Amino acid sequence: MKRPDRRQLNTLLAYAAAAAIYITIGVLTTDFLLSVFVACAFLLLTVWLVPAIVRRIT
Amino acid sequence: MSWAAHDLEPYAIQKHSRLKIAFVPLLLGSYAPDLMTKWYVYGIHLGPWKLKASDPAQFHRGWPGLGFTHSFIYGAVICLIFWKVLGSKNWGVSFMIGQWAHALTDTGDTVGTMLLFPWTHHFSVGAWAYAGQTGRNTDAAAYFSGLGSMWDLVWIVYGFYSWQVLTRSYFEARVFTADRFWPAVNKVVPMTALLVIYRAAFFYGTSRWIAWTIWAHVVHHYPYDLSWGGPHWVHAAHS
Numbered sequence: 001m002k003r004p005d006r007r008q009l010n011t012l013l014a015y016a017a018a019a020a021i022y023i024t025i026g027v028l029t030t031d032f033l034l035s036v037f038v039a040c041a042f043l044l045l046t047v048w049l050v051p052a053i054v055r056r057i058t
Numbered sequence: 059m060s061w062a063a064h065d066l067e068p069y070a071i072q073k074h075s076r077l078k079i080a081f082v083p084l085l086l087g088s089y090a091p092d093l094m095t096k097w098y099v100y101g102i103h104l105g106p107w108k109l110k111a112s113d114p115a116q117f118h119r120g121w122p123g124l125g126f127t128h129s130f131i132y133g134a135v136i137c138l139i140f141w142k143v144l145g146s147k148n149w150g151v152s153f154m155i156g157q158w159a160h161a162l163t164d165t166g167d168t169v170g171t172m173l174l175f176p177w178t179h180h181f182s183v184g185a186w187a188y189a190g191q192t193g194r195n196t197d198a199a200a201y202f203s204g205l206g207s208m209w210d211l212v213w214i215v216y217g218f219y220s221w222q223v224l225t226r227s228y229f230e231a232r233v234f235t236a237d238r239f240w241p242a243v244n245k246v247v248p249m250t251a252l253l254v255i256y257r258a259a260f261f262y263g264t265s266r267w268i269a270w271t272i273w274a275h276v277v278h279h280y281p282y283d284l285s286w287g288g289p290h291w292v293h294a295a296h297s
Contacts, residue, residue: 001219008225015257019265026269027277030195033269036065036089039262040255048254 018046059118059190060163061201061270064088065263066213067159072233073223080152080237083140085259087156090136091127091164100194114191115295119169121178128164129175133157148237166209168287168294180297184287185209187294199280200292202270208284214264224260229253 004012022042026033068084099118101110111117119125126132133154140150164171170182186206189197201207222228230249233256234240240252247255274280283289 002222004221015261019261019268022261022265023269023272026266027272030198030270030273033266034194036259036262039265040258043258043261044251044254048251052250 014047014051015043018043021046059092059167059188059197059201060160060206060210061198062210062263062267063163063213064092064160065259066210066217067163068156069217069223069260070213070220071155071159073220075155077151077155078148078236079155080148080239081233081256082237082239083149083153084156087133087136087153087158088160090153090157091132091160094127095124096190099190100197115169115188115297118190119164119171119180119188119297121172121175125172125178126175128161128171128173130158130161130173131175133161152237163209167206169297182297187287187289187292188296189292189294191295192292196292198270199274199278200289200294202267202274203280203282203289203291205284205286205288207267207271210263210267214267217260217264224257226253229256 022032022039032038065088068081068088071084072079072081095118098109098111099114101108103109111123113120113123116125117123119128133156136157137150137154140153141147144150161171161173165173165181166183166185167188168182168184168186169188170180170184172178173181186204186209187200189200192200217223229252234244234249234252244252275282281289281291283291287294
């Protein structure tokens with residue numbers, strides 16, 4: 001099996017961090033887990049929009 | 059019913075299909091049977107009114123009811139609509155493959171599906187309990203305590219084993235080019251965001267599998283029962 005390179009591992013870490021937040025919110029409020037659209041919006045926010053804004057500011 | 063498998067199967071299908079598959083209708087087909095039915099199985103509140111099926115299993119999988127949404131003919135009809143009415147054979151076939159995968163996966167529980175509707179025989183493997191009639195939380199607790207959750211886990215593990223399907227290079231070479239939807243959206247949404255959207259169903263299926271498992275077994279201590287047709291602590295519906 002091919003191993004991921006450093007850039008791919010960094011991407012995986014970003015998604016894992018997003019997943020940890022999503023899972024924590026979901027366990028506390030299970031309604032959060034009910035929609036793929038909510039999950040998609042959450043993911044866009046956490047791994048694309050917020051990092052893009054931070055990059056622009058810094 | 060299955061919870062995360064319908065989110066994850068499309069990635070495996072996309073990887074192994076020799077056909078040109080469009081991912082969006084494939085995923086839509088994988089969700090379609092439950093998009094039509096689940097809200098009424100668990101019930102929803104509209105102001106002072108609660109809308110809920112009097113016999114959720116019958117409504118979800120049976121006839122009379124909307125059980126035909128879990129049959130091959132339903133996928134074929136929607137395929138023909140995409141193909142002949144809307145002019146996209148690719149979307150039609152992709153939708154049908156996703157919907158058929160859903161219908162086949164749901165034969166795993168104790169109610170099963172009417173695969174060959176209008177023949178109303180339920181095809182059921184009976185590996186895990188159907189508990190939709192008990193409400194969303196008890197259904198989740200039961201599902202994530204039985205073999206259904208292990209079936210989902212197979213897809214999660216397989217997804218990580220096949221991690222290349224989630225990479226940017228795979229998305230650009232195999233997914234983006236297979237469907238005019240992505241280039242059209244790419245006119246207003248950057249490629250990086252499209253890649254996130256492509257990965258979202260895998261993220262959703264995996265994350266909610268973990269979350270519901272924690273909720274059921276760490277927060278609430280529901281017992282695991284991985285015996286055939288279990289968990290037997292919940293009243294399972296049968297066809």
